[in-house]
Amino acid sequence: MADARIQVPAQVRRGDTFEVKILIRHGMETGYRLTDDGKQIPRNVIRLVTCRYNGTEVFRIEPSSGIAANPLFTFFVTARDSGELVFEWVDDAGERASERAAVTVAG
């Protein structure tokens, strides 16, 4: 499940806001679909995504079955100190994953 693409600028200036993007590979099974023989496919969507910037949470979303497969999340963060962004997410099946991205702050 730990299969994601993350985009953070190579370098940012202190005080500036910068864009963070994360594209997570996940089937986002809605729970509304049936198999060919009529059985319900259980819901399995990412239910929580968080991002911490040097330990402080800067982004949190609780997606539901209305979100498409392989979701892309884009948000803005204000640059304070060099460090890292830690992304964590968990789905209905209880599978957890995390990714890290370094942030270099100049000035």
Next chain:
Amino acid sequence: MRVSAFVACAVACVLASTVIVVTAQERGIGLDKLRSGSTYMGADLRAMQADEFANTGMLWVERGAKLWNARAGSAAKSCSECHGDARTSMKGVATRYPAWDKGAGRLLDLEGRINQCRTSRQGAAPLAFESEELLGLTAFVATQSRGMPIKVSIDGPAAAHFERGRALHQRRVGQMNLACTQCHNDNVGARLLAENISQGHPNAWPGYRLEWQSAGSLQRRLRACYSGVRAELPPYNSADLLDLSLYLAWRAEGLPIESPGIRR
């Protein structure tokens, strides 16, 4: 004298049987009128396709890049150990497929060619069609040709496949009794429910289709059309799908490869 006449005759016979001359009238859509499927999409989807980061198909390309460097099979060799940097060695390769493969003795599309390499060079089991691995590797190889024009060979042993593909493209099938040409030559641009009918070109594949919520191959997309006209679906890797793919690639000659394309 008699010998040279015989040779000349033989050469003429070979030429007649292997070189296909197609006049402009025989192309359903002239080369100057070709339009990629992406031009029928909305601006949002075109932007999604063009965005190297947000293009969802890139998840598969990235997985393919990892597989390119992973050792496999009894030869314990990776793709990169023979082919090196895919950015140079695989550039333009996807524009030439499907192609007749001398080693295999049959027509192969890019997926088939990758599996041919796996079985004959790596000593590994072929990857299942439409598996994440095969889609990833194919998308990774195809994306090295992004922007390059399609140009397949329909000469020699490929000629018979091309003719069969052309016949399939014109043959009515299924409960709807429709041929490919009736939508994709005769009614291009018309509305089909919420969609605009495109010219039906293969240059986006492997690509990401929103309806599937997943990446998929050209063969999967063709099977979706068979399903749309309520015809029996040809199995993956069947002669029908490969021959049709060759004809479609010839028909799209000059269109740039967009893999991984985004389609509705």
